Amino acid sequence: MQNVASAHGSIVLEARQASKFLAHGVGEVKKAFVDLDLDVHRGQRIAIFSVNPYEARTLLDCLSGVEQPDQGSVLHHGLVSWPLGANQAFHKKLSGYMNARFAAEIYSQSGSIEHDLLLIQELTGADDRTFHEPLSSWRVPMRKSLELAVSLAFEFDVTLVGKISGWDHRAVHPASVRIRDLFERRIDGRTLLIAAPGQNRLALDYCDEGMVILDGRLAYRGDPEVCQLMVKEETQRLKAERRQRVNARISRLVADVEGDDFDSEDPDMEDAQESYSDADLFPGSSSMPFSESVVASNRQDRPV
Amino acid sequence: MIRRSLGLALSQLLLQIRIVGAVAQRELQLRSAKGLFGVAGVFLEPLALIATFLALRILIRSSGEGDYINVVLWLALGFIPFFMFADIAIKAISGVQKGGDLYFYRRLRPLDSLMGNALLTTQIFGTMMLVFVLGVAAWEWRAILYSPGVAIFQFLGIAMLGFGLGLSTLIVGHRLPFVAWVIKSVLRRILLWTSCIFFPIRIIPIEFRHWILWNPIAHGVELLRQSFNPAYPIPGVSAIYFWVWVVGSIGFGLFIYGNNEELLYSPEQLAGTERPGDEL
Structure with a gap:
């Protein structure tokens, strides 16, 4: 992370070939974003959308400087806030x-x-x-x-908003209104980036531009409404795919168990059982092998 | 134009001082909150350690070096600067990881945290020094400090030497962890016996004296003692040698810090995320 004095036009924040990976189980990593090039200009208000909330929030953490990218660099040309809504420095x-x-x-x-x-x-x-x-x-x-409150008390050139809990910007309670007023004063004429997952309304209300991170890549940058639709569609597509995979797996297992009942001595069936790999049915999953648990429970239920 | 740049530099300097002060204050608050006796405990803990060393030394060797300076003060003038030096250096070597959560505030850099810690340690040991000086002055009922300016200057010099060495070791140790381990071991063990804490430089035979005089802390400690009594003999001790070490260590430390600051922030590379050319 470097702070470079102006002379970069109106760019206040930039990422160059930045990548971030997160540990996911033993010896596995998942990518938050890969080879990201990003320019944020003074006064822009951008919402970051992603299917998995960690992608948008990790990107925000890296842009704020709270986290360092594993590869590439993030450059600040002004005072950048930490992601509002959390504070790891509190003791x-x-x-x-x-x-x-x-x-x-x-x-x-x-x-x-x-x-x-x-x-x-x-x-x-x-x-x-x-x-x-x-x-x-x-x-x-x-x-x-x-x-x-600590996040809103100071003035920053770039305000980043992570996941805010305990404040609804549309609420009419005096305390919420007071916070909203202050928030709007803080971002007036300045740059704003919001992690949209979990707070789409806030993002849509305050941002005039959006960007979508899909599978670690910047898939689209433009209208935030379009970004929201893209994420929605992608989420539905992923859900449908997952449902299909699970259904296929269950039907194969059911067929397996039925075949096993008729011909439990058949060695070919045992081979077939073993051939159902978890990776095939649940790609990327490191959870307990589903097929084994179902087969085992079926075997226990079976009359001796 | 020049006026504006000067104003900007001054405001940056004031901000820097404010941040370092805030880090020192937070560290004091944290230590007070963690200890049993609050703020008093922060000062009592090193005081107890030094009092134990003093008692042991006086019991074992009786009141040996009381010719020029009161023996308690003479010993305190060795122990306090040395423990301050070691504390500052060791905390600088291992202090960046400890203060990791502070870097959530991006305006705060590792150097600020190190300087804040060094400032607090200097304040604690400075207070102890004052307690000993005032205590002995009250006991003898006379002014025992000949040149207060030199004493303060020397005391701060030893603190700065600890900071410079710690900072240099921190950066070098990031690249070569073995070096950090060696220096940490040397700091408390070898330097304790070669820094003129238990003996004055004048009683060392001339043929062995140069083995002790390589150590800049020995120079600092003996110069500090001389500031209490100008008649105190310090053969071979050089203020220039001492201050060259102070300026050199801080200059070298800041130079390599400036070129390697990113190293202190860098996350550990996760296995499986290397790029094809990374291993080359």
Whole structure:
């Protein structure tokens, strides 16, 4: 990750040949994104859509700098926020005030630390006593509020939004409205990137552009409504494929077991049973072999 | 134009100072929250260690070196700077992984975290030094510090030497983990016996003295003692040698840090994700 001083026109964030892989079981990896080239210009508002939520969120983590890409590079040409809605730097043994103060010391404008801390306390809804207690004694919703409040207290050139829980931007509750107002002030005239999975409404309401990550590749960049449709269709297609595979597998197993009942001594059937490989039926799955469990349970049920 | 650049540089410098201060404060809060005695425990723990060493040394060798400086102060002037140096260096070598969650805030860089830790350690040991100096001054009821400026300067020099060596070892150790392991082992064991903590440099026979005088900490410790009494003899000790080490280690550390900062962030490569040309 590099911070490069302007002289890059209006580009505030760029990814060059960036790839990220995630560990998935023993010795297996799944790709979040591969060879991604991306330019984000000042003032753009982009929603990132993907079938698997981890693809969009991992991309956002890498663009924010919280994670490093395994290959390629991500360049910042301005102050980029961490993904709003989470905060891994909070320490449970420290009070809300101490955690907030630490963030304020790093990100507040000179001379406005106390003001920012008051704003954070107000948005969190914590009284003075609670605010000075260790985070471990806080209720989870209030801790989430603090994470969101700390994210919104400072100004960034690029605001990234991960999964926000505990705040509905369309709600009319005064606290939600207060957060919405502040959120809109923070993104006014600035760049915004939102991970859409799980919060499509937020993404569609605030973004005028979308991009779709399918199978680790940038499949489309354009209208966010189209992106949403693409993801929906892809999800349905994958579901149908999975259902087909499972049905085919079950019917083969049923046929197997029936054939086994008639001719349990037939060695060819045993060979056939073994030939059903899990990889064939559940590609990419590392779960317990389904065929064996069904056959085993059938065998147990069978009268001796 | 120049005015604007100066203003920008100044604001960056102030931000840097604020961030380093915030890291030091957070580290103090964390240590206080984890320990039994809160903030007092943070200071009491190293004080107890040094008091134990002092007691042992006085019991074993009685009050040997009391000719020029009070023996307790003389020993404290060896132990405190040395333990500060070792703490700063060791924390710098292993401190980046420990503070990993802090880098969630991208404005904070590994160097800030290392500097924050070094600042806190210097504050803790500086406070202890003050306690000993004031305690001995009260005991003897006279001013025992001849040149406070030199003493502060030397004390900070030893802290900076620890930071410079730790920073250099951190980066080199990332490429060659064996080096980090060796230096960590050497720091507390060999240097403890060659830094003029238990003996003054003047009692070392001339033919062996140069074996001790390669060690810059020995120079720093003896110069620090001399700042309390100008009559304290320090044959062969050189302030220039000491400060060349301080400036050299920090300069080298910052130079290789600047060229290898990415190394400290890089994730471990997952098996099976190498590109065809990666292994070449």
